[in-house]
Amino acid sequence: MVLAPVSKCVWPGQKTRIEQPPRMKTSFLPKLVNGQKGDPALFVDLLRQKRALLFDCGSLTALAPAEILRVSDVFVSHAHIDHFIGFEHLLRLHLGRGRRVRVYGPPGITRCVQGKLMGYTWNLVKRQRLVFEVREWDGERVSVTEFLCRTRFRRSDSRRLPKSEFLYEDELVSVRGAVLDHRTPSLAFSVAESDFYNIDPVQLDSTGLRPGPWLNELKGWVRKGRAQAKTISIDGQDWDAAPLADKLLIITRGRKLTYVADALGNAENSGKIVELARAVDLLYCEGAFLHEDLARAQETYHLTAQQASELARSAGVKRLVVFHFSPKYEGRFAELNAEAKAAHKKSESVALID
Ligand SMILES: [Zn+2]
Ligand SMILES: [Zn+2]
Structure with a gap:
């Protein structure tokens, strides 16, 4: 196989290899905090991001403080006490850490968070930077309300987000939801990690191309599903991204x-x-x-x-x-x-x- 720049490029029709995700590759490490019979709480460590998602917030005393401090997003199905009583434990640990914690939940969750926060005296917190960003979802739209610790958790005005398929999405992970009937809305959640893209070193060697930042550019176009229309500049020559990806990338499904x-x-x-x-x-x-x-x-x-x-x-x-x-x-x-x-x-x- 001879590699050639854009105008001369002919590829052998090699398909991108798609592999089943091996256990080592996953970025998820989920655990039921209280097992099958205790309060609902599912801790999902995101190994690639050094942070964690929490699905429901029942008693959290079985989690190590370091684990609770990794929680960046809390997805609450509904605010029955067995699903939400752990919020105060999380609040206690995150105080003084200065991070933003997003809390997702069904209609009414903003009022429930506010109720928890209003249950204490906050007269010595001017320098605290903790923020709770509550995202209330009715199945259609998300409304966002903030509670800043340094303002004694005063409730901000709410703003509505544009409609989206995802409750949360970044380059590595996305979360979708559904509203179920529990005589009150109860949210179910589905979290997907993005596919893994690795360069096959043998194939790269066979092309004679020098490794460089263009490899990440190539992965980026494939991740966005836009490799077809793109060319990539390598050492002063343009190459079609799609056949290059076909040749070089090993894709592991998330x-x-x-x-x-x-x-x-x-x-x-x-x-x-x-x-x-x-x-x-x-x-x-x-x-x-x-x-x-x-x-x-x-x-x-x-x-x-x-x-x-x-x-x-x-x-x-x-x-x-x-x-x-x-x-x-x-x-x-x-x-x-x-x-x-x-x-x-x-x-x-x-x-x-x-
Ligand atoms: Zn319930
Ligand atoms: Zn329950």
């Missing part, structure tokens, strides 16, 4: 994780959950009740372990973790996992983690 907390097991919720969790690598889904107690689950707008497993199967997720077990099953928690396993056995594609 992982996807979905978090579903309290929700009624009805058709509308199921449709939204399946859409949000379609083919994800890992689904955390509440399964508070055994299916023998379906009536109680429906009465309290919760899912059963069997329903969680059926949703995972319908969505074609690779792995499922059921959690938020009702304390009424103390001593019988293994039955909830067994029920989810029995339901998932009907599918070969879903593995259950417990």
